[in-house]
Amino acid sequence: MGAYDAAVIESTANPRIKxxxxxxTAKGRREAGRTLIEGPxxxxxxxxxxxxxxxxxxxxGDMDTAAYASAVGVQAAVVSQDVLxxxxxxxHPHGPLFVxxxxxxxxxxxxxxxxxxxxxxxxxxxxxxxxxxxxxWDVAVHGSTADPWSPKxxxxxxxxTLRVSVAISSDPPADASSAGLASVALVVAxxxxxxxxxxxxxxxxxxxxxxxxxxxxxxxxxxxxIPMSDDVESLxxxxxxxxxxxxxxxxxxxxxxx
Amino acid sequence: MGAYDAAVIESTANPRIKxxxxxxTAKGRREAGRTLIEGPxxxxxxxxxxxxxxxxxxxxGDMDTAAYASAVGVQAAVVSQDVLxxxxxxxHPHGPLFVxxxxxxxxxxxxxxxxxxxxxxxxxxxxxxxxxxxxxWDVAVHGSTADPWSPKxxxxxxxxTLRVSVAISSDPPADASSAGLASVALVVAxxxxxxxxxxxxxxxxxxxxxxxxxxxxxxxxxxxxIPMSDDVESLxxxxxxxxxxxxxxxxxxxxxxx
Numbered sequence: 241m242g243a244y245d246a247a248v249i250e251s252t253a254n255p256r257i258k259x260x261x262x263x264x265t266a267k268g269r270r271e272a273g274r275t276l277i278e279g280p281x282x283x284x285x286x287x288x289x290x291x292x293x294x295x296x297x298x299x300x301g302d303m304d305t306a307a308y309a310s311a312v313g314v315q316a317a318v319v320s321q322d323v324l325x326x327x328x329x330x331x332h333p334h335g336p337l338f339v340x341x342x343x344x345x346x347x348x349x350x351x352x353x354x355x356x357x358x359x360x361x362x363x364x365x366x367x368x369x370x371x372x373x374x375x376x377w378d379v380a381v382h383g384s385t386a387d388p389w390s391p392k393x394x395x396x397x398x399x400x401t402l403r404v405s406v407a408i409s410s411d412p413p414a415d416a417s418s419a420g421l422a423s424v425a426l427v428v429a430x431x432x433x434x435x436x437x438x439x440x441x442x443x444x445x446x447x448x449x450x451x452x453x454x455x456x457x458x459x460x461x462x463x464x465x466i467p468m469s470d471d472v473e474s475l476x477x478x479x480x481x482x483x484x485x486x487x488x489x490x491x492x493x494x495x496x497x498x
Numbered sequence: 499m500g501a502y503d504a505a506v507i508e509s510t511a512n513p514r515i516k517x518x519x520x521x522x523t524a525k526g527r528r529e530a531g532r533t534l535i536e537g538p539x540x541x542x543x544x545x546x547x548x549x550x551x552x553x554x555x556x557x558x559g560d561m562d563t564a565a566y567a568s569a570v571g572v573q574a575a576v577v578s579q580d581v582l583x584x585x586x587x588x589x590h591p592h593g594p595l596f597v598x599x600x601x602x603x604x605x606x607x608x609x610x611x612x613x614x615x616x617x618x619x620x621x622x623x624x625x626x627x628x629x630x631x632x633x634x635w636d637v638a639v640h641g642s643t644a645d646p647w648s649p650k651x652x653x654x655x656x657x658x659t660l661r662v663s664v665a666i667s668s669d670p671p672a673d674a675s676s677a678g679l680a681s682v683a684l685v686v687a688x689x690x691x692x693x694x695x696x697x698x699x700x701x702x703x704x705x706x707x708x709x710x711x712x713x714x715x716x717x718x719x720x721x722x723x724i725p726m727s728d729d730v731e732s733l734x735x736x737x738x739x740x741x742x743x744x745x746x747x748x749x750x751x752x753x754x755x756x
Contacts, residue, residue: 288729367734374724374731396734403729434749466632466744467751471546471661473632476625476654479740482733486724486741487749491692493725 246298246306247317252326256295256317260327260339266387269342275389276329277399278337283308285399286338295339297327305336329391342389345408348380348415352440352494354481355380355412357456358447362386366396367478368445373400375485376494380407380415380442413459416442423460425452426484428474431465434487441488445481464488504556504564505575510584514553514575518585518597524645527600533647534587535657536595541566543657544596553597555585563594587649600647603666606638606673610698610752612739613638613670615714616705620644624654625736626703631658633743634752638665638673638700671717674700681718683710684742686732689723692745699746703739722746 249257260276262268269275274294277285283305286293296316298305309316316336324333348355354372356379359365365386372379379388386393388401409415416423422439425431428451444460446452457463466475466483475483507515518534520526527533532552535543541563544551554574556563567574574594582591606613612630614637617623623644630637637646644651652659667673674681680697683689686709702718704710715721724733724741733741 367737370731370734371737373729374726374733376727398732398734400731403731467749468632469634469751471631473628473658473661474656475632475740476628476656476736478734479625479629479736482737482740483744486744491725491745493727 289402293338366393425460431463436490547660551596624651683718689721694748
């Protein structure tokens with residue numbers, strides 16, 4: 241099936257387009273169990289991951305996406321720029337757009353895992369997921385952490401969310417214990433210097449504004465602080481998480497099953 | 499001088515407000531040699547840095563900023579929310595707003611320095627400056643790198659741009675050589691594993707889309723690659739730069755004169 245065998249949608253009121261627009265909100269994504277991923281990076285991420293899209297929109301002439309749709313057996317729809325703009329979560333979409341099912345989030349496993357505790361900014365969440373995927377870490381989310389499956393977080397992850405194991409943790413230090421992981425709280429001051437860990441680690445990363453809850457730092461096996469200037473400097477949350485993962489792993493990539 | 503001794507500006511057509519609005523564009527900043535920094539983070543950054551603002555806008559009742567204006571001898575202006583919104587670079591400003599002179603950018607010094615080569619995203623530029631300040635590195639800019647003094651880059655730097663040495667480099671490997679620095683190209687594949695460097699380093703970081711120019715990689719003393727998953731993963735430019743600085747420094751903070 242080539243691009244020109246695809247359906248053509250010319251109205252923003254088309255039910256298929258309306259169903260996609262509902263995925264712009266957290267409520268809509270939760271109800272549908274689906275989200276959006278867009279652009280050439282989205283296509284790249286889907287090609288190299290295990291998820292299959294359930295719907296695809298493309299602009300006329302986008303042969304790459306048409307070939308991919310054909311390969312995975314999804315009937316794509318060719319849409320106008322206006323319809324794409326209506327379906328897209330971005331301001332100036334160039335297509336393509338994919339709908340994917342949000343995988344069921346599992347439990348914390350016995351692997352190096354970065355646990356996001358109330359991390360508020362979707363860009364930081366996505367960037368941390370991207371770093372975790374590149375360095376071979378799992379991801380866990382806790383509390384009020386921004387949805388890693390929102391289109392904005394997915395964009396910042398460069399699609400890495402499709403390739404990484406994401407767990408939900410209701411009690412991170414306890415979950416670490418059950419999984420045989422050391423829990424390490426990343427704190428802005430007062431923790432020990434980063435060093436490679438002998439055990440796999442559940443790394444706890446707190447909110448940009450308030451850090452980790454004191455009780456969670458207290459319950460963790462250890463606390464770690466990145467050495468920094470004495471000025472009032474602090475690090476971006478995604479940068480601090482990256483340095484912590486890198487240091488705990490001794491600079492190594494952790495391969496392993498997804 | 500308290501807040502209520504300050505001037506009061508009620509019109510968005512006031513010449514002082516118009517002069518501030520011109521700083522929203524690169525051209526306006528270049529012509530004036532000034533830029534804007536906003537919000538409580540801006541105040542914090544100015545308090546802990548060496549720069550003095552040349553103008554200050556605040557909302558009525560902002561006693562912190564009024565006290566700071568008094569301490570540094572600047573006659574602040576109390577403005578309405580409408581006037582603040584007109585002067586501000588942000589969508590929903592809460593004040594205060596400071597005008598600062600952009601320092602003359604110097605030459606590369608004999609200190610660990612991260613050199614941004616065509617880094618396009620102001621958020622990445624600001625985040626890299628923030629990391630450099632926290633880890634004690636200087637910053638250099640080359641080519642089409644986004645202006646580190648734009649309001650957006652300043653915000654992402656959390657004001658660290660006010661506290662770090664920023665140089666312009668027209669030929670980074672040659673400048674490294676003159677300053678007695680090893681030049682290390684950060685490349686996505688094919689470089690050696692990160693390790694602490696014996697010499698201080700000029701770390702070359704390329705554009706998000708295209709990396710470093712091949713000729714510059716060739717001219718550098720060494721090339722370095724962060725170990726990553728075999729998938730098509732890549733790291734965010736600010737994260738990759740942070741890991742490289744951290745690894746080259748052996749995890750240490752480099753103190754030193756600004």
